[in-house]
Amino acid sequence: MTVARTLRSATALVHAGLIAPERLPALERVAARYAVAITPEMAELIDPANADDPIARQFLPHEAELTQTAVETGDPIGDLTHSPVEGVVHRYPDRVLLKPTHTCAVYCRFCFRREMVGPEGLANLTPAQLDAAFAYVASHPEIWEVIVTGGDPLVLSPRRLRDLAERLAAIDHVKVVRFHTRVPVVDPGAVTDEMVAALKVPGKAVYVALHANHARELTPAARAACARIIDAGIPMLSQTVLLRGVNDDPDALGGLMRAFVETRIRPYYLHHGDHAPGTGHLRTTVDEGRALMRAIRGRFSGLCQPTYVLDIPDGHGKVPIGPDYLASAGEVEDPNGGAHAYPPVAKP
Numbered sequence: 001m002t003v004a005r006t007l008r009s010a011t012a013l014v015h016a017g018l019i020a021p022e023r024l025p026a027l028e029r030v031a032a033r034y035a036v037a038i039t040p041e042m043a044e045l046i047d048p049a050n051a052d053d054p055i056a057r058q059f060l061p062h063e064a065e066l067t068q069t070a071v072e073t074g075d076p077i078g079d080l081t082h083s084p085v086e087g088v089v090h091r092y093p094d095r096v097l098l099k100p101t102h103t104c105a106v107y108c109r110f111c112f113r114r115e116m117v118g119p120e121g122l123a124n125l126t127p128a129q130l131d132a133a134f135a136y137v138a139s140h141p142e143i144w145e146v147i148v149t150g151g152d153p154l155v156l157s158p159r160r161l162r163d164l165a166e167r168l169a170a171i172d173h174v175k176v177v178r179f180h181t182r183v184p185v186v187d188p189g190a191v192t193d194e195m196v197a198a199l200k201v202p203g204k205a206v207y208v209a210l211h212a213n214h215a216r217e218l219t220p221a222a223r224a225a226c227a228r229i230i231d232a233g234i235p236m237l238s239q240t241v242l243l244r245g246v247n248d249d250p251d252a253l254g255g256l257m258r259a260f261v262e263t264r265i266r267p268y269y270l271h272h273g274d275h276a277p278g279t280g281h282l283r284t285t286v287d288e289g290r291a292l293m294r295a296i297r298g299r300f301s302g303l304c305q306p307t308y309v310l311d312i313p314d315g316h317g318k319v320p321i322g323p324d325y326l327a328s329a330g331e332v333e334d335p336n337g338g339a340h341a342y343p344p345v346a347k348p
């Protein structure tokens, strides 16, 4: 199947043969509540014959999204309470999120900011809001790192990215700039040499963190887009959301981590699913996540081990949630589950 442009409605998905026509009324209700967008690259990866396709689960709207449980909220990790000015989230003293745009190239069905992202309303910060955001960063010398996120900042034009880079370069106390994006995977053609040049912030260490959740997303085109970034001297990290039916078995998770490492991307975080509205069907339990992490520890290279983190609801911050191998005093567990005394007991 060839898809010419990004699919942005339930009707377009029916026409592309990705969802059955009888599901249209319910999925139009889903699309009215949460934005839909699937790029040609991702649409073409979906196997319509497989009802449980891991790419489809991430991007195709589903009836289960209409079910919101009592613990799910539109601001699951408390961004709003830590936002001193529009477009800035300042939760940890030494780093801020800067969100220049609310739009993304795709809309993920599990997005923790799903009530805040989408094509509606003001897509980008206004010039005045951007001025206020930079004024905030400039007036807080404790800010060592700026994490440019959104939305997805790589949907911005190279000209806008260059403008951001120049303004960040002018702030002495900012030493590190990190871009969080899904674009190299979902729209690899957008990662042009001009865009890569625009990401280089003069005088600062720049990192790009790539969000991907299944090895199949790392297509040859996506790997080539990442290589353009890395060959320009920008190291890359990974971010993955633990998702039921996408990466919640050891082969899928380990395979994804290997795909990152083969692409020279260092696995960074595996995020436990946040309580975003209508995402219960994609969330695992923490016990399942810890069991998965144990399963990949022995079997896959140390380079393939992300840190499993939970963003504590209401903005209390991210913490690693194990598993831990030094659980009880005097004992350590090996990768196969065997228990050993530690420190070692003296042999007679």
Ligand SMILES: *Cc1c(COP(=O)(O)O)cnc(C)c1O
Pocket (backbone or CB within 6 Å): 077, 089, 090, 091, 092, 095, 096, 097, 147, 318
């Ligand atoms: C996740 C997050 C960060 C980045 O956290 P790291 O652990 O440094 O990757 C920074 N600020 C906010 C508000 C966040 O949610």
Ligand code: SF4
Pocket (backbone or CB within 6 Å): 103, 104, 105, 106, 107, 108, 110, 111, 112, 113, 114, 117, 150, 151, 152, 182, 211
């Ligand atoms: S790309 Fe990121 S911000 Fe955009 S919908 Fe997906 S998870 Fe949310």
